[in-house]
Each structure stands twice: as structure tokens, then as C-alpha cells.
Amino acid sequence: MIRANNLTITYAKPLFQELSFTLGNKEKVGLVGLNGSGKTTLLKIMMGIEVPDQGKFEIQNEKLSYLPQEYTFPKEMMVGEFLEDLVDDHINEMYKVNRILAKLKFEPDIYQEIQTLSEGQKMKLYLTKLLMEEPTILLLDEPTNHLDITGINWLEEFVKSFEGICIMISHDREFLNTTVDTIFEIDECKLYSYKGNYDDFLVQKAEDLEKRRDMLVLQEKKRKQLEILLENVSKIGDGKKRGRAMSAARHRMDREVNQNEISAYEEQRIRDLKLKGFVHNNKFVLKIRDLNFSYGEKEIFKNANFDMFGKERVWFYGANGIGKTTFVKLILGLLKAESGELRIGNGLKYTYFSQDQSHLDMEDTVENYFITNTGVSFDSSFALLEKFLFSKDIRKTKIGKLSPGQRARLSFAVFSMKEYDFMILDEPTNHLDIRSKEVIENALRDFQGAILLISHDRYFVNSVGYSKRITIKDKQLI
Numbered sequence: 001m002i003r004a005n006n007l008t009i010t011y012a013k014p015l016f017q018e019l020s021f022t023l024g025n026k027e028k029v030g031l032v033g034l035n036g037s038g039k040t041t042l043l044k045i046m047m048g049i050e051v052p053d054q055g056k057f058e059i060q061n062e063k064l065s066y067l068p069q070e071y072t073f074p075k076e077m078m079v080g081e082f083l084e085d086l087v088d089d090h091i092n093e094m095y096k097v098n099r100i101l102a103k104l105k106f107e108p109d110i111y112q113e114i115q116t117l118s119e120g121q122k123m124k125l126y127l128t129k130l131l132m133e134e135p136t137i138l139l140l141d142e143p144t145n146h147l148d149i150t151g152i153n154w155l156e157e158f159v160k161s162f163e164g165i166c167i168m169i170s171h172d173r174e175f176l177n178t179t180v181d182t183i184f185e186i187d188e189c190k191l192y193s194y195k196g197n198y199d200d201f202l203v204q205k206a207e208d209l210e211k212r213r214d215m216l217v218l219q220e221k222k223r224k225q226l227e228i229l230l231e232n233v234s235k236i237g238d239g240k241k242r243g244r245a246m247s248a249a250r251h252r253m254d255r256e257v258n259q260n261e262i263s264a265y266e267e268q269r270i271r272d273l274k275l276k277g278f279v280h281n282n283k284f285v286l287k288i289r290d291l292n293f294s295y296g297e298k299e300i301f302k303n304a305n306f307d308m309f310g311k312e313r314v315w316f317y318g319a320n321g322i323g324k325t326t327f328v329k330l331i332l333g334l335l336k337a338e339s340g341e342l343r344i345g346n347g348l349k350y351t352y353f354s355q356d357q358s359h360l361d362m363e364d365t366v367e368n369y370f371i372t373n374t375g376v377s378f379d380s381s382f383a384l385l386e387k388f389l390f391s392k393d394i395r396k397t398k399i400g401k402l403s404p405g406q407r408a409r410l411s412f413a414v415f416s417m418k419e420y421d422f423m424i425l426d427e428p429t430n431h432l433d434i435r436s437k438e439v440i441e442n443a444l445r446d447f448q449g450a451i452l453l454i455s456h457d458r459y460f461v462n463s464v465g466y467s468k469r470i471t472i473k474d475k476q477l478i
Helices: 039-047 079-084 094-103 119-132 149-161 173-179 198-233 239-258 324-332 366-374 378-387 404-415 434-446 458-464
Strands: 002-010 014-023 028-033 054-059 064-067 137-141 165-169 182-187 190-195 284-295 298-309 313-316 339-344 350-353 422-426 450-454 468-470
Touching: 002 039, 014 039, 014 054, 014 182, 028 039, 028 173, 028 198, 039 064, 039 137, 039 165, 064 119, 079 094, 079 119, 094 119, 119 149, 149 173, 165 173, 173 198, 173 458, 182 198, 190 198, 198 239, 284 324, 284 450, 298 339, 298 450, 324 339, 324 422, 324 450, 350 404, 366 378, 366 404, 378 404, 404 434, 434 458, 450 458
Parallel strands: 014 190, 028 165, 028 182, 064 137, 137 165, 313 450, 313 468, 350 422, 422 450
Antiparallel strands: 002 014, 002 054, 182 190, 284 298, 284 339
């Protein structure tokens, strides 16, 4: 059993206050909330990495293992070296590792350098390490971020079959619908618990907010009545009677209104996001002819061809490691093709969102990066950044210190200030909270330019819509 008791933690501002919960029956919990609401911090408190300002976290006869959102491996280490380091006796105990690899449906090349694995393969490798710890509780921070659709389907089955408690931070709505029986939401610095999957949570949350609005109306009606009462008793001529009546009326105001005052719910989400741009339907956007490219001995493209015109929305899907990001880097000139023609339409204004967020300068501050890349004035930047949930106290923060989701929001803040004919988006929503995803879905649906989208978020892709799907098969763009 695990129990959180009145956990409170504050950085520049309170993340959460008096947060409590108890789990003990193999629950599968989805932890949701805005980027920066404290979800990762909560998992780190559970692991003893962070210490709360007050309250405590208790475990009884449990073993916790933690998959962080961002993790690294030793440079130039081979897969086989990493796996052998998981046991004391690699001659007699490797069967334990192999048993877990089979469970994960992972057959790695032990002579391959870890840094050359796909992100999904790296996650399975890290999970192998965690499962060797024989945990009874798994804490997973955005586990689907770097998985392809096949990998996500695998993870869904793995979570459902895990014989213990699993708490997962995830913004993948289909994944949450498939795997969890409880939703924890951190909102307004508090933890709210809902039974069921993500769709069930949405229904219950809407009902709770409706009740809150009704109670707020009744509260304000009562406040108005008591304010009128206070005004009337203040006119009593007899001083003693007036004093007693005023005291009684004030006590009623405290007891019936102030002590349990209900505030209006203010939903925190990106405001007024519009992605400006336009391209004519017949405009040539992208042309690829007889493209050839290899990584060493590994041939990725052989005489590949592809055309893109006008407002086409192209969804580029496929397994991790097949070459999707490589294709984008070839388009942008970050990699050089061995032969063939690869050309973006003349005069097209385009932008790029990188999966690893390398398009951002991690040493720059939020304020300076936004102003430099948009040309807006210092004074105007305050209101514009606040629309993307960047308050005054975070403006001077270095981008590298932001959460990955906050970095993604900053990218779209910059995009919103410009006009593009063509947007190339490589996993743009990997780290975004669900409310931000919904706003970006709407903005991309309304965008009047061309889109090349790489994404494994099925819900997001279907919401944005696409006119064409492509993948890589037999070294061709199909």
C-alpha cells in the first residue's frame, strides 16, 4: 500500500497543497494536469528524489521503480554491456534478463551502440533495467512519448498485465482510455480523484464544474441577501441593538459564505492561438525525385519519389527507426542526400518543430527567445506570453530549465506570431498537456497552409485531420 499525506511543495509559486491519496489494490492510475502543475514533482517525491515542504509519503512492503520523462545512457556503451551490468554474474544470471526481454518483446542486437537505437528501443532497454528491480509499483512519466503505434499497443498490454500498482503521467488520451481505472488530476494546486478512464473523467469533471457553478450562484445570492441585511441593520437607531444586529449579521456572513467560499473556476489553457498562413491548392510544396540516402551500410532511401501540393495535410507514420526524422532532416538540408532531387517550392515560408526540441536555444531565456524570434516589443511580450501560460516569474528562466511541455508551448507561441505556407511538425505534442493539445488541434485544423506531420498520437492525428498518409517501405515513400 502507498499513502500520500498532506503533501505540499512550493518553488516560485505553490505547485500543490495538502495533496493526499491512498492506493493498494493493483490500481492503474493516469496522472493528468497542465504542464508545470507538479505531476513529475509528485513522482519524484514518491521516489525520494524531491522532498516536500510539508506532509509525507509512505509505502508498506512495496518496491518502486521510476521511468523518467528524460533519461540518458553511458556514451558509446553497447546494448550487451548495459544488459550484462544488470546482473552480478553474467554467466549464470543472464537468463533473468532474457526472460524480461522476451516479456517486453525486445530482441536487441547486443553489439549495437545504445545511442543508435530508436527512442522506443531505448525505452524498452530502460524498462528492462527497471523490471530487473522486481518492482511492485511502476511510476511512468510520459511512457508513450517516443513509441510508435506498435510500441504503444505493446505498452498498453504490458501495463494491463502488470501485477502491481502503476501510476502514469500521460497526455495520450487513447492510451489512458485503454489502460487506467483511475484518473488523478492536479488542478488549482489540489489533487482530484476520478474513477474510470479518461473519457469517464471528462464526464465527471464536467458534472463537478456544473455543480460548482450552481453552488457559486447560490453563494452569491446568499452573499447579496446578507449584504442587504448588513446595510439594513446599519440603519438601526439604537446603538446597542445596532451593534448586536451587526455582529450577528457578520457572523452569518462568515459562517454561511466566507468560511467555505467557492470561487469561479478559471480554466488554464492557451488563449487565442491562431496559426496564420495560406497556400494555393495547386502550389508545388515539396518535390522528391530518385532520392538515395544511407547511414553507413544501412540504406534508408533508394530512388524514392514523392510530391506534395497546396493545402495537403500529410501524416507520416511508421515504426521507430524507419527513417521519418531522417526524411525531415533531408528536406531541411540538415542531412545531405547521396543523389536525387529534393526541393521545397520557391518562395515558401516554412517552419520546423523538432522532436528533440533542438530548434530551441536551451541557454536563452523565455523572454529573450520570444522577443528575438518574433520581433515584438518588450512591453507587448508580457500579454502575449501570458496567453501561452508564461507568467512574469518565468520570463527570465532559461529554456533548458523548462519542462519539455513548456518548451513546446513556447515554440507554438513563436509560430503564432508569424505566417507560414508550410509547417513540418515532428512529434509536436509529445510533451504537451491535454488542454494545450486540444487548442493546437483546433489551430492546425484552421491552418490554411500545408502540413507534414509525424505523430504517433492517434487521437491528435484524427482530430487535426489528414488528406494523405505516407510511410517508408522497401526504401520507398509509399
